[in-house]
Amino acid sequence: MAEKKISIIDVAQKAGVSTATVSRVINKNGGYSKKTEEKVMQTIRECGFTPNGNAISLRTNRSHSIGVIVPDITNEFFAKIVHELDIFFLKHRYSLLICDSNEDYQLEDMHIRNLLQKNVDGIVYISGQDEIKNIGNIQSVPVVYIDRCPQNADVLIHSDNKAGGYLATKELLKKGCRKILLMRDLRYASTIRNRKAGYLEALEEFGVPYDESLEISIFPEYDQAKEVLERLLKLSGCYFDGIVTTCDMMALACVHVLTKAGYRIPEDVKVAGFDNISLSEFCNPPLTTITQDTKGMAQCAGKALLELIRHGEVKQKRTVLPVSLEVRKST
Amino acid sequence: MAEKKISIIDVAQKAGVSTATVSRVINKNGGYSKKTEEKVMQTIRECGFTPNGNAISLRTNRSHSIGVIVPDITNEFFAKIVHELDIFFLKHRYSLLICDSNEDYQLEDMHIRNLLQKNVDGIVYISGQDEIKNIGNIQSVPVVYIDRCPQNADVLIHSDNKAGGYLATKELLKKGCRKILLMRDLRYASTIRNRKAGYLEALEEFGVPYDESLEISIFPEYDQAKEVLERLLKLSGCYFDGIVTTCDMMALACVHVLTKAGYRIPEDVKVAGFDNISLSEFCNPPLTTITQDTKGMAQCAGKALLELIRHGEVKQKRTVLPVSLEVRKST
DNA sequence: TTGAAAGCGCTAACAG
DNA sequence: CTGTTAGCGCTTTCAA
Numbered sequence: 001m002a003e004k005k006i007s008i009i010d011v012a013q014k015a016g017v018s019t020a021t022v023s024r025v026i027n028k029n030g031g032y033s034k035k036t037e038e039k040v041m042q043t044i045r046e047c048g049f050t051p052n053g054n055a056i057s058l059r060t061n062r063s064h065s066i067g068v069i070v071p072d073i074t075n076e077f078f079a080k081i082v083h084e085l086d087i088f089f090l091k092h093r094y095s096l097l098i099c100d101s102n103e104d105y106q107l108e109d110m111h112i113r114n115l116l117q118k119n120v121d122g123i124v125y126i127s128g129q130d131e132i133k134n135i136g137n138i139q140s141v142p143v144v145y146i147d148r149c150p151q152n153a154d155v156l157i158h159s160d161n162k163a164g165g166y167l168a169t170k171e172l173l174k175k176g177c178r179k180i181l182l183m184r185d186l187r188y189a190s191t192i193r194n195r196k197a198g199y200l201e202a203l204e205e206f207g208v209p210y211d212e213s214l215e216i217s218i219f220p221e222y223d224q225a226k227e228v229l230e231r232l233l234k235l236s237g238c239y240f241d242g243i244v245t246t247c248d249m250m251a252l253a254c255v256h257v258l259t260k261a262g263y264r265i266p267e268d269v270k271v272a273g274f275d276n277i278s279l280s281e282f283c284n285p286p287l288t289t290i291t292q293d294t295k296g297m298a299q300c301a302g303k304a305l306l307e308l309i310r311h312g313e314v315k316q317k318r319t320v321l322p323v324s325l326e327v328r329k330s331t
Numbered sequence: 332m333a334e335k336k337i338s339i340i341d342v343a344q345k346a347g348v349s350t351a352t353v354s355r356v357i358n359k360n361g362g363y364s365k366k367t368e369e370k371v372m373q374t375i376r377e378c379g380f381t382p383n384g385n386a387i388s389l390r391t392n393r394s395h396s397i398g399v400i401v402p403d404i405t406n407e408f409f410a411k412i413v414h415e416l417d418i419f420f421l422k423h424r425y426s427l428l429i430c431d432s433n434e435d436y437q438l439e440d441m442h443i444r445n446l447l448q449k450n451v452d453g454i455v456y457i458s459g460q461d462e463i464k465n466i467g468n469i470q471s472v473p474v475v476y477i478d479r480c481p482q483n484a485d486v487l488i489h490s491d492n493k494a495g496g497y498l499a500t501k502e503l504l505k506k507g508c509r510k511i512l513l514m515r516d517l518r519y520a521s522t523i524r525n526r527k528a529g530y531l532e533a534l535e536e537f538g539v540p541y542d543e544s545l546e547i548s549i550f551p552e553y554d555q556a557k558e559v560l561e562r563l564l565k566l567s568g569c570y571f572d573g574i575v576t577t578c579d580m581m582a583l584a585c586v587h588v589l590t591k592a593g594y595r596i597p598e599d600v601k602v603a604g605f606d607n608i609s610l611s612e613f614c615n616p617p618l619t620t621i622t623q624d625t626k627g628m629a630q631c632a633g634k635a636l637l638e639l640i641r642h643g644e645v646k647q648k649r650t651v652l653p654v655s656l657e658v659r660k661s662t
Numbered sequence: 663t664t665g666a667a668a669g670c671g672c673t674a675a676c677a678g
Numbered sequence: 679c680t681g682t683t684a685g686c687g688c689t690t691t692c693a694a
């Protein structure tokens with residue numbers, strides 16, 4: 001397991017050239033004869049030489065690796081982004097250091113420190129936080145933010161959340177709903193704010209006044225949503241004819257609670273989710289929801305980060321990707 | 332964005348000591364006075380010094396990073412493992428280089444090469460392949476395999492797949508099924524082989540002879556399963572009273588096809604899946620399925636790899652984790 | 663077209 | 679308890 005690694009020096013000796021020449025050949029820097037090139041490549045193959053990335057990084061001050069911070073890789077939405085990032089950056093010969101912050105700000109900080117120490121060339125930051133506190137730490141490295149929008153972010157990729165909220169709400173309005181519950185993530189994240197803005201816009205367009213009692217803010221989990229809606233039904237009955245949520249799991253919980261309570265979906269109440277996780281396609285009834293372009297986001301982020309790394313700046317600081325409405329049986 | 336990085340030399344100068352002393356303090360190697368320690372720590376804090384990981388790695392020949400190869404991070408089962416690995420290794424101050432092979436063997440190879448060049452201290456290998464072809468490449472690095480079992484693997488963590496197949500099948504048998512369709516992944520992976528073995532064992536225990544026409548092998552995707560079962564129903568009718576599958580998505584497809592064709596689940600046909608993805612809990616009816624202990628697998632893998640890294644060998648080369656049956660409404 | 667040699671930032675003998 | 683110093687493996691001037 002532990003034969004000593006062969007280095008560029010060994011290769012140089014075997015090929016009867018200098019290390020400089022080997023280096024030139026490896027990096028295709030030119031300045032060597034066809035004959036030397038072949039000889040060097042041959043010996044490299046023969047002895048199965050792999051350059052030492054750490055030495056290269058130390059010398060060139062570029063690590064060819066990218067840090068990625070995700071709140072929770074288990075969340076399909078984030079997993080998809082990471083998946084696409086991986087494919088994108090492999091193509092450009094970068095490795096990904098993926099850090100799952102587990103929705104914990106302290107872990108997020110630890111991870112950042114770690115990445116900095118590892119000399120990452122850039123960071124894709126999908127933060128759980130709405131504001132980055134210790135942003136000072138990462139000011140020396142190019143960063144592209146996805147989804148969440150910290151105040152002090154420079155380059156930012158996110159979905160058109162307002163359009164998402166608008167489309168979902170409008171779908172319900174068009175189908176006759178007039179009392180639409182907005183079940184939203186209680187966190188005051190920019191994404192959620194914008195989805196609510198879309199909700200309001202749609203209401204206004206249909207001349208439906210905003211009713212404060214129709215907005216409930218909860219922690220975005222199935223169990224939370226279930227509990228809250230059950231209590232609501234018991235207390236006030238079904239005083240709404242539609243529900244718009246800021247994530248699919250909430251919507252799913254609503255469907256289940258309502259169905260169990262004897263309401264029919266979509267006849268009595270129509271429900272729309274957000275994110276189009278695969279669950280929403282396969283539950284019963286399948287959920288109407290908003291699709292975010294995860295692949296597009298990942299690719300934009302990748303391109304922007306590469307640009308930032310290579311040129312120190314990026315033309316388009318803020319990219320907003322369109323969303324689309326997926327109409328299924330719940331509306 | 333690009334102020335020059337400060338190094339251990341700068342710290343040493345400012346603190347009025349040698350770099351060796353700074354190094355000692357940083358690494359808590361002892362051999363310095365309380366007073367020096369404080370002085371050094373103070374200056375480190377003052378100038379916000381972060382050690383250069385590449386230099387450390389080059390010098391010590393340990394990178395403090397672990398490579399993780401996953402077939403598809405988008406798959407909840409793998410995502411969970413990665414999530415737990417991340418938490419585990421962060422605790423031990425290792426970073427994770429996560430490589431999504433996208434179920435592509437060539438990418439897998441590229442990733443391996445990449446990891447080797449990055450000098451990872453170890454690799455957690457969740458392979459898409461049943462055999463590693465280019466295993467020669469990674470013989471110089473400690474590797475722990477999860478799930479799939481390549482012939483030449485040394486250290487291996489996996490679920491008790493046979494028990495899984497057994498439990499699922501037995502559940503159907505106990506509830507009266509006698510003609511149980513085995514819908515399996517067509518790939519001849521060890522995991523699948525073992526699940527089938529469990530299926531056979533349960534049949535035998537109940538004195539039900541194995542019927543070849545009740546086994547169908549397909550590519551493990553929703554659409555595939557759907558198509559195949561639809562054709563089967565049209566051709567031969569519903570000649571079975573239960574279905575055991577090797578993954579939840581197949582089971583889900585079966586439920587949908589059967590329901591649409593007018594069969595009732597579980598009255599007419601009982602269906603069991605495998606993996607307990609969250610979908611299976613929230614679809615309709617919720618699926619009976621087999622839960623794998625992803626957290627346990629990740630932790631075992633982490634511990635084994637650490638052991639391998641630290642001592643060059645591991646006591647328990649093969650760890651089999653128990654699975655459990657989750658009975659829901661589909662059986 | 664090539665080689666010699668200086669370092670990148672750090673650790674670990676060794677010497678004091 | 680502390681400092682000096684020799685590299686780790688590579689790239690990159692500079693000189694030939």
